[in-house]
Amino acid sequence: MRGLFLKERTLMELVALGTGAASPTLERNVAAYALLRLGEILLFDCGEGTQVQFAKAKLSMYKVSKIFITHLHGDHFYGLIPFLTTLQLNKRTTPLEIYGPKGLREYIDFMKRISQVGFQYDLKITEIDEEFEGGIIFENSEYVVKAMPLLHRIFVLGYSLEEKEKPGHFNNELAEELGIPSGPIRGEIKNGATVTLENGAVVTPEMIIGDPIKGKKVTYCTDTLYYKNSIELANESDLLIHEGTFDPDELEKAQQTKHATSLQAALVAKESNSKNLLITHISSRYVGANRNLIKKGIAEVFPDFTIAKDLMRVKI
Structure with missing residues (x-):
């Protein structure tokens, strides 16, 4: 993968905290990715055990400013309440923003109520309903975060973070x-x-002054069929993180469960003109002798790919 381990100075780094599908295994935890940028961490999904993965990766939970949940299947958000509670136990005071599908607020309020726990820090929850067709959900002076509905068994969102252009070099x-x-x-x-x-x-x-310096773009699409919205959202990404739950020979199984094959992930990367592809959400069946099945045929479609592994770091 040509862009994964760049030698030049980078402003962003991705840490794969959970790269498995459905349930955790000894090799792969469930979905979570930390995007590090200038001292800030943006967390995409928060599956069971995410805070343990933070410890293993030697990342600070307290640098997380925003959490983006793709959908309300347990392997993507059952780690959220423990994560929030630990922040409270350790006396976090800075605000935290959470974005995700409608139902997140109800879930968090319910868990707080039955656990009789409150958060002293300001928790801002932005829910996105099923009528949402896609667009900007957060913007500041440095970057924009967009979301777009994908295609799964329940309402699911893909996310992209794109840095804004920087002024060119003054000669x-x-x-x-x-x-x-x-x-x-x-x-x-x-x-x-x-x-x-x-x-x-x-x-x-x-x-x-030289030409403006284009910002980097990272896109995260998981738990989705091969879908036009994924291609649109990922357009010209420096790094596309896309699910490839099944190998190419399991297309029927993927369609039945509303997931993508690894080859379909490669097609999305190619058709979106992305530079690099990180395939994630790998089924637990791909271990031992079956490990390489997930790679079948991908290089012919999109050579610049990597199969994600827990705790791997990707410079962007």
Whole structure:
């Protein structure tokens, strides 16, 4: 996979906390991915045992600012209440945001009530109902998070995080050659202004500043059939994390259970023009002699793929 272990400085890193399907095994925990970005952690799904996986990965739960739940099947959110409770026990005070399908709030309120526990930190829950057709669910000055419905047995969401463009590099060497003095004038150019120097020369930002730097994009699609929305959401992703619960020969089983095969994950990566593919949500049947069945035929469709493993780290 050409982009998984980049040598250049990276602002984002993905940690696979749970890469299995349905129930945990000794090799794979159930669904959870931590996206690390500039000291912040965004958590995608929170299956049973996620907080244990945080400890194994040597990650701080307290850096999690947002949690995105794909759907309300237990292997994707049964670790949520223990996670939230541990934050409370350790006296978290910073706010926490949770996004996911309608029903999340009812579940959290129910568990708090029967456990007689409260959270001292501010918990902001944003529920997305089944009429949602896709779009931005969070935006700040640095990145945008989008969600889009996928196709499973119950309502399920895929998510993408895309960094905003950054200004291009200011060429200080060229600025010296053109006689642009240090100080406010250079600041004006950096802010997009055209300036006239004392010698009458006109300098535009395009003369000094390089092209804008495109931000990185990560997309997470799990528990879904091969589906057009996955392709649209993942368009031009630097990394697509897509389920491949079954090997290509188990297409009928995948369709019956509303899952995708590993080969279908490769097709989504190819058709979305993604750079790299991480195949996740692997059935427990793929161990021992069956381990490599999940890879069958993928390289011919999309060579830049990796089968996810618990606790692996991916630089983006």
